[in-house]
Amino acid sequence: MTRVPLPDASEIVDEAPQLFDDLDLDDLHAARAMGNAPHALAGIFEYMDGLYTSLPVELRELTILTTARVQDSRYEWQQHVDVAHDAGVSAATIRAIGEERWGDLSGSTAAVCTFVRAQCTGEVTDDEFAAVSEYYTTEETVALSMLVGHYTGVAGVIDSMALPLEEGEEFVGWTPEL
Numbered sequence: 001m002t003r004v005p006l007p008d009a010s011e012i013v014d015e016a017p018q019l020f021d022d023l024d025l026d027d028l029h030a031a032r033a034m035g036n037a038p039h040a041l042a043g044i045f046e047y048m049d050g051l052y053t054s055l056p057v058e059l060r061e062l063t064i065l066t067t068a069r070v071q072d073s074r075y076e077w078q079q080h081v082d083v084a085h086d087a088g089v090s091a092a093t094i095r096a097i098g099e100e101r102w103g104d105l106s107g108s109t110a111a112v113c114t115f116v117r118a119q120c121t122g123e124v125t126d127d128e129f130a131a132v133s134e135y136y137t138t139e140e141t142v143a144l145s146m147l148v149g150h151y152t153g154v155a156g157v158i159d160s161m162a163l164p165l166e167e168g169e170e171f172v173g174w175t176p177e178l
Contacts, residue, residue, distance in 0.1 A: 076151060112135075
């Protein structure tokens with residue numbers, strides 16, 4: 001059971017309607033739980049808008065999935081598996097991340113996942129940073145790192161609030177059928 005109330009979505013939207021045009025808050029426990037602090041939530045969505053648009057969608061979703069897996073965040077994994085697949089992350093890559101078969105990844109995907117895993121554990125080396133920087137610009141690498149930091153924090157909030165998966169959902173598993 002969640003540790004905080006899940007406010008009605010309309011209460012949250014009333015605080016900052018322009019930020020929630022494309023988001024169905026009724027279906028997102030995390031956004032509703034964070035709606036207990038509406039000004040903080042509005043600030044996060046503003047920040048995320050800029051961060052999200054600075055990264056290619058496939059890179060963004062690969063980063064989020066890897067962060068979710070390293071943090072064992074079933075909620076974030078569940079929210080992003082289909083989004084990542086629709087963005088071009090292959091089913092084989094998603095399953096490799098889910099099963100933590102890091103050696104099955106190669107090229108830019110391996111570099112990103114290695115960097116993300118290292119950042120999640122606070123152990124990024126110069127070699128890991130250099131490897132991801134071979135594929136992405138400095139701006140993208142910094143934004144990628146900021147995204148990891150954000151989703152590591154989100155996983156912590158979800159865990160501390162004991163948020164369940166969305167109503168009627170069963171966990172897709174770490175190796176989902178896509």
